Amino acid sequence: MDGSTMSDDIGKTLLNTPPKVVNLGLESFALELSQQGVAVVHVDWTPPAGGDPALADLLSKLGA
Amino acid sequence: MDLIERANKEAVRRMLAGDPVLVDVIPAEQAIPTLGERMILHAGPPIDWARMCGPMRGAVTGVACFEGWTANLEAAAEQAAAGAFALHPNHHFDAVGPMTGITTRSQPVMVVENRAFGNRAYCTINEGLGKVMRFGGNDEEVLNRLRWLRDDFGPAMGAALREMGGIPLKSLVARGLTMGDEMHQRNVACSGLTLRHLAPALARVTQDRDALARALAFIGGNDQFFLNIAMALGKAIMDPVRGIEGSSVVTAMARNGTDFGIRVSGTGDTWFTAPVEMPEGLYFPGFSAADANPDMGDSTIVETIGLGGFAMGAAPAVAGFVGAGAASEAGNFTRTMAEITLGENPEWTIPALDYFGVPTGIDIRLVVETGLAPTINTGIAHKEPGIGQVGAGVVRAPLACFREALLAFAETLGVL
Known part of the structure; x- marks a missing residue:
């Protein structure tokens, strides 16, 4: 046992290896990273009901 | 909510249970007894002359001449502006019509019977490509074709269908x-x-060989002949789904060139409308987007049952025709539409997508939640009356009418 924790290991991995990026939402962020040679997976996602909280609340009441 | 889940399950059950059969061709006034003198049915939700787009006005004036209600197009336009014609949506009379969708009493309509529920739906005969009334054409060439459909082709096709006992459409x-x-x-x-189904029966019921040859050549020369049959089929399948309490399933989508309208099962026959979008597509030589009329027609009934843009994955060739991208991307349209529908149709499958069933039962909750609007494949009409089709493309249903429908739907359930 060297006394290191799991979070220490994750921190070292993040700093010592190329980043692996999953981008949610705005595609331009993914494109910027991609142009700089960073491996990125883009997920086409928008907030429920386009981010309208009243509609999202209504959808929740309607079981969506 | 359990009520909504049960109601939607019943809505999809009725859609999948539909058994549409093309049984006859008869004059519209016989199919729709309330379709009277100087009544004109049009595509989409209700609209008056003042708000009608160019091609629909062109078709209204043309059909007034065809029916003998006016002497010429100018007189027809004056009478239409003065309110001399009663204008109503096809959907209010068990009917649908492509593009302008004009239906009047003496036009022959194809009859599709849903044998699982006993209801019937009607659609005029597809006129072919080029200058035609559904795209706003209204000159003598257009009217003479309509006369031939009324006097020769329609009666012959009706006789053939009756002689052979109809054509089952689900398997077709x-x-x-x-x-x-x-x-x-x-x-x-x-x-x-x-x-292939119709030719032998047409041959048996038609005495005149030249008339038979012309009828066969007319069908064989029109790649879109089946569109109007598919539309009546769609209407026949969706009408039994209307009026299920608590169902958030879309029962009709239709456009009149000015407004896009939807109906939802749980809100009855109310139309929820928003301005139509402009299709994005490809244009015939000599035409461009500057010539195009906004989205139009009842043909979106085919998307309502999971075909058209929802079944793009079955038709990679059409993706190129309508300017929707590479053939390899066609399946993405179908997969995306699966996110706003409640199930698949196990009898209508797409080989290229490993026999995925077409997305079935558009749920307004899913449309509003995801922001994914239904994808529609469509023809594009010239914006001026009398010219006709100028291209084909893809258009999205406007989200605003789904949001409006959702609020009204919530109100029916006492949630709002």
Whole structure:
């Protein structure tokens, strides 16, 4: 046992290896990273009901 | 909510249980007894003359001349502006019509009977490509074709269908999907299959060989002949789904060139409307987007049952025709539409997508939640009356009418 924790290991991995990026939402962020040679997976996602909280609340009441 | 889940399950059950059969061709006034003198049915939700777009005005004036209600197009336009014609949506009379969708009493209509529920739906005969009334054409060439359809072709096709006992359509559409049709902008396979069914009976009921040859050549020369049959089929399938308490399933989508309208099962026959979008597509030589009329027609009933843009994956060739991207991307349209529908149709499958069933039962909750608007494959009419089709493309249903429908739907359930 060297006394290191799991979070220490994750921190070292993040700093010592190329980043692996999953981008949610705005595609331009993914494109910027991609142009700089960073491996990125883009997920086409928008907030429920386009981010309208009243509609999202209504959808929740309607079981969506 | 359990009520909504139960109601939607019943809505999809009725859609999948539908058994549409093309049984006859008869004059519209016989099919729709309330379709009287100086009554004109049009595509889409209700609209008056003042708000009608150019091609629909062109078709209204043309059909007034065809019916003998006016002497010429100018007089017809004056009378229309003065309110001399009663204008109503096809959907209010068990009917649908492509593009302008004009239906009047003496036009022959194809009859599709849903044998599982006993209801019937009607649609005029597809006139072919080029200058035609559905795209706003209204000159003598257009009217003479309508006269031939009324006096010769329509009666012959009706006699043939009666003689052979009708054409079951569910299996025919299933086969068409495996042959590259999506039943909106590509109907090559289903038109050919229909001709194969119809030709022997047409030959048996037609005495005059020249008349028979002309009828067969008319069907064989029109790749979109089946579109109007698919539309009546769609209407026949969706009408029994209307009025299920608590169901958030869309029962009709239709456009009049000015407004896009939807109806939802749980809110009855109320139309929820928003301004129509402009299709993005490809144009015939000599035309451009500057010539285009906004989205129009009742043909979106085929998307309502999971065909057209929803079945793009079955028809990679159409993706190029409508300017929707590479053939390899066609399946993405179908997969995306699966996110706003409640299930698949196990009888209408797409081989190229490992026999995925077409997305069935558009749920307004899913449309509003995801922001994914239904994809529609469509023809594009010239914005001026009398010219006709100028291209084909893809258009999205406007989200605003789904949001409006959702609020009204919530109100019916006492949630709002």
